[in-house]
Amino acid sequence: MTSSPSEEQHSAMTTAPTVYVATCDLAAQLRGRAVPASREEALLRSGTGWVPADLAITGFGPIADNVFGSTGDLRLMPDPATRVDIPADGGLPGTRLYLADQTLPDGTPWECCPRRFLTTALEELRAELGVTVIASFEHEFTLAGTAPSPPFSFERYRTAEPFGSDLVTLLEQAGFAPETWLPEYGDAQHEITLSPAEGLVAADRAVLLRELVRDLARRRGLRACFAPLLDPAGTGNGVHIHLSFRDADGNPALHDPSRPGGLSELGTRFSAGILRHAPALTAVTAASPVSFLRLTPHRWSAGGAFLAERNREAMLRICPGTGPDAGAQLNLEYRAADATANPWLALGVLLRAGLEGIRRGYPEPVVWPESVTEAELAAVPPLPKSQEEALNELEKDDVVGGFFAPDLLTTYLAVRRAELAALAGLDDAECCRRIADVH
Ligand code: GLU
Numbered sequence: 001m002t003s004s005p006s007e008e009q010h011s012a013m014t015t016a017p018t019v020y021v022a023t024c025d026l027a028a029q030l031r032g033r034a035v036p037a038s039r040e041e042a043l044l045r046s047g048t049g050w051v052p053a054d055l056a057i058t059g060f061g062p063i064a065d066n067v068f069g070s071t072g073d074l075r076l077m078p079d080p081a082t083r084v085d086i087p088a089d090g091g092l093p094g095t096r097l098y099l100a101d102q103t104l105p106d107g108t109p110w111e112c113c114p115r116r117f118l119t120t121a122l123e124e125l126r127a128e129l130g131v132t133v134i135a136s137f138e139h140e141f142t143l144a145g146t147a148p149s150p151p152f153s154f155e156r157y158r159t160a161e162p163f164g165s166d167l168v169t170l171l172e173q174a175g176f177a178p179e180t181w182l183p184e185y186g187d188a189q190h191e192i193t194l195s196p197a198e199g200l201v202a203a204d205r206a207v208l209l210r211e212l213v214r215d216l217a218r219r220r221g222l223r224a225c226f227a228p229l230l231d232p233a234g235t236g237n238g239v240h241i242h243l244s245f246r247d248a249d250g251n252p253a254l255h256d257p258s259r260p261g262g263l264s265e266l267g268t269r270f271s272a273g274i275l276r277h278a279p280a281l282t283a284v285t286a287a288s289p290v291s292f293l294r295l296t297p298h299r300w301s302a303g304g305a306f307l308a309e310r311n312r313e314a315m316l317r318i319c320p321g322t323g324p325d326a327g328a329q330l331n332l333e334y335r336a337a338d339a340t341a342n343p344w345l346a347l348g349v350l351l352r353a354g355l356e357g358i359r360r361g362y363p364e365p366v367v368w369p370e371s372v373t374e375a376e377l378a379a380v381p382p383l384p385k386s387q388e389e390a391l392n393e394l395e396k397d398d399v400v401g402g403f404f405a406p407d408l409l410t411t412y413l414a415v416r417r418a419e420l421a422a423l424a425g426l427d428d429a430e431c432c433r434r435i436a437d438v439h
Pocket residue numbers: 140235236237238239294299300301302312335
């Protein structure tokens with residue numbers, strides 16, 4: 001007989017009938033399996049089974065060609081810190097969610113696990129730069145099923161009720177520290193922002209947030225869609241990744257008021273790595289054909305690979321803080337991401353590219369001032385025009401390719417190219433619809 005759980009374990013046990021343990025895969029889909037709540041302790045101790053070839057499942061369902069085949073076994077090992085409870089609601093039971101690391105059967109890390117990709121990047125930054133990464137993912141999404149309303153309006157905010165208040169409550173209960181819930185500019189577009197948190201926590205929250213939003217919308221008779229564009233002429237749904245560093249004493253490491261944009265030498269050299277490898281990075285952060293329709297000038301997404309103070313066309317925007325705490329608030333915002341990207345991989349490649357900028361001593365990039373004109377920016381490097389171009393850049397870029405275990409890179413390219421092939425011959429509007437169906 002197993003011993004009865006301690007009081008602490010007991011209070012931590014769920015009243016929901018099932019516990020779902022999941023990973024976010026290369027297609028940015030949350031996939032996993034449920035166990036009865038009575039098995040939660042065993043689940044936390046030894047995980048549940050998973051299959052290597054699952055990594056090659058595309059966003060549209062079919063599996064891409066892959067190196068894993070029908071053999072091998074993995075474990076999904078839940079991280080207790082990621083626990084989120086979705087309460088019962090009307091006739092629908094609640095559930096408990098955990099995010100998992102993928103391990104080999106003996107518990108050692110699997111080199112292709114996307115969450116591990118981020119944890120190792122965070123460890124490298126800590127070891128080499130002595131910094132802790134603080135991040136926050138801002139998400140825009142479209143809430144279909146609500147009446148038309150003006151951009152940023154009180155009317156839109158109220159039209160989205162009770163969904164909006166229920167969402168803020170759910171996120172607060174989950175400990176996600178929501179910061180702003182705002183009616184955005186595009187048709188039926190909204191945005192939710194969370195307070196900055198340690199890098200892994202922030203990326204875990206990004207993974208979960210999308211599911212919590214979509215799940216709640218379904219329960220309220222609405223549909224939340226995070227696709228980068230719902231129609232080619234529409235407003236984009238971006239994911240903006242905010243980054244800052246703390247040194248070993250907890251002091252902000254990106255701020256130096258004596259330098260351009262108030263960005264420290266460390267921050268400027270870090271930015272150099274992201275800008276140098278921008279084309280390959282977009283293959284990971286803007287991960288669908290439609291993503292590259294969004295990444296065009298005059299959309300306030302990212303109109304080119306440049307670093308600028310307060311400029312919403314910049315791939316990397318310096319967001320200065322305000323008030324006495326301004327130095328701690330200053331952060332870099334990477335704007336060329338969207339929700340077709342896996343948050344662990346997206347943050348991981350940005351951190352690794354920034355680290356390469358420092359390691360390899362790339363020249364410091366121009367920090368374009370707020371007053372820069374469009375004519376002055378005419379010569380900044382453009383971003384890839386298509387997903388095909390971005391994936392080819394990733395394949396060619398040995399530095400960025402080198403961030404990945406070989407099988408992870410091969411599978412990533414195979415998954416994204418299979419998705420691209422599935423949309424071959426469709427016009428932009430139809431591509432938008434197909435991507436919207438799965439995001
Ligand atoms: N919707 C824009 C995007 O696609 C962002 C607008 C904003 O700055 O909030 O990234």
